[in-house]
Amino acid sequence: MKIFASRRRRMVGWSVGGILLTLYIVAQTLYSTGVYAHWRDQRSLDSACDGTLAQGGLGDALHSSQVRARGGDDSASLAGCLINRPDTGRHGGALQLTLRWSDQSAPSVALAPFSGNANGVRGQVAPLGNGWPGFVRYDGTAEVMVALDCQNSRSRALVAYGDLIQWPEDAKESGTVLTGLGRVTTETALKASVKFGCRAEGGRQLTRVSLPDTRGKTAPRPLARAQGSCVALRGLADRASDAGTPGFVASPTDVHTPQVNCYLFTGAGKPGYGLYAYYGAVANDFESAGFGGPGHDFQLATASCPRSSHEAVFAIYRLYDRDTDSYPAAPYSASFARSALKTFADHEAKQRGCTGVRTLSRS
Template identity: 50%
Template sequence: MQKISGLRRIHPGWYAGAFVAVLAIAAQVLYSTGIYDSWRDGRSVDRACGGMLAQGELDTALESSELRAESLELDDGYLAHCLVLRADSGRNGSLEMSLRWSTTKPSSSEAFPSGSDIDNGTKGQVAPLGGGWSGVVRNDGSAAVQVALDCRNDRSKALVAYGSFAAPGFAPSKSAAALTGLGRVTTEAARKTAAKYGCEASGGEKLTTVSSPPYGARPNPAKPLGQSTGSCAALRGLAPTAAQNDVPQAMEYPADTQTPQVNCYLATASQKPGYGLFAFYGASAKALRTGGVPSSLKAADEPRDYAWATAKCPQSTEPASFLITHLLEVHSDAITHPVPRYSPDFANTALKAFADNEAKQRGCTDVRMTAEP
């Protein structure tokens, strides 16, 4: 049979070389078009905080579908700690998430509740997260959400999730949608982490809206104490006495029996907060006892302008703490009190009414006035 002299045998090495060349071209295309970076960023978000973050809600919170994530250093006892950032070129926005047990001391960055702010006007305020969740939202320049899920199978602890718009970048905007996205990311992370680690807990429903605390740079107006229907409602009957003690107004929050921290402020006729009433439950009460209480609110030999009470609650082995304090007003050159004179009798009466009502709403018992939280 005659051979065609123009054909040469192709060496197998040629195929290998051609395959390598094709791979190199494909890799160059992936790099130059950003497809690889996008894939890598997507993988990092999928794995963020052990895969506990709700992807679609991250897009809403950070107002972008181009995101990347990185792990952050774990404080002692923390389960996860991560940062999600916008990957769009030149665009700001970042969300930080930490997950821990309530038996673990919160880090200084979490500081929830912030003890140094409790007696400083409304700086220590939080609003109920709502939706049946045991959570709160704070906005003191950068929004943050905390959720604490009590474990039914171990009442000595709760799963705590803390999500915040954090540096670098902070929130991409101050929209209600972004804040609601932060709330959804935090609640979902709490739910998934509790399930992963065997904490039998009840969550809430999908959040439809999350509102910032109402008393900020342009606060909502106070109302007459006798018209209170929310967190100050227990003090309606004390309206005449409150007026005699220079606090005829109430600055209050929606009534919510799930929130781990309750705020009620009694305000002057000029709507400056003069007395602050607080209730702390479960993980928030524990955080307060393990470092959140400012030195000005601890038992001492000097005359006190605050009072404490405690109660036993069925959801947690941690006693609930109730506080009333004489609020400060901090100026650049001085510290003053909107209500010049602190009345121990009025404070004790108001705190007892507040604590008794809170205990009744939560099924707590054994309300006691105490020297410490």
């Protein structure tokens, strides 16, 4: 009997050992083939940004099918996450998403661009299109912003920022990367609006996102033939020429985007005046940033707009050229600036159904 018991113990030991060996081999196989890493990365994506990360477009934004996520560092936001590639150190590719309510303080990176309004065309953006209330900017890094107004709370919007803090260096098509960034940001915002109780409407799936043309790719054209965001200023062509800015560079017309800009250029091709329109959450952020700060030649106007408790803000700045350490539009024409701002603001307000345009005193 002792012999049989000893045999049973050996057989049990061999069986347990065989099971453990099999589990070890399976684990090694899963690890060495990347199956475990893929499972782990997918779990991190599923829980990223408090479970609101929309994964469509991620592969294009980071130019890789292998991406992973971790929590954001800003505890003041509604949610945030960092998505990158396992080989980010070698090839770049890192995306920061931040979600907040419009009545929360905006992150400093979102307010920083307003301080550059008077510096050439640094404040430029381009609309996302396809019905999305957002824009794309490039100021060293690409950023997409979208603000979804909550229909069940007139004073609140869900705001999302997608910052491509490291460009994927092995990506050949910038348009594909930007479109992926746009999709991730807009679709995450819409998904988050459902989770956090903001009844909102988005646009159609983005198929092409392009950076502003004002980055030097488009030559200024005569203001008498103004189009897009500058179209209202056609009638001021002669006065603009007298003020030293006969040309323009515009962005496409889009009544959904929360920021619009138009630039008036000198005959030498330098930006002389910049006009801006801000709506909803972006108008609130612009105001909280101090309207771009003191020490600049600028004027402001406001208007009341439907579906928003915050007034729209319109601004014109005389622009500074850092290359020459001077103002290309010299001397400053305050009367022209007032006329241009009023014409621009009246046209913008009419397009949005806003009323009561009034110029603000600088005193």
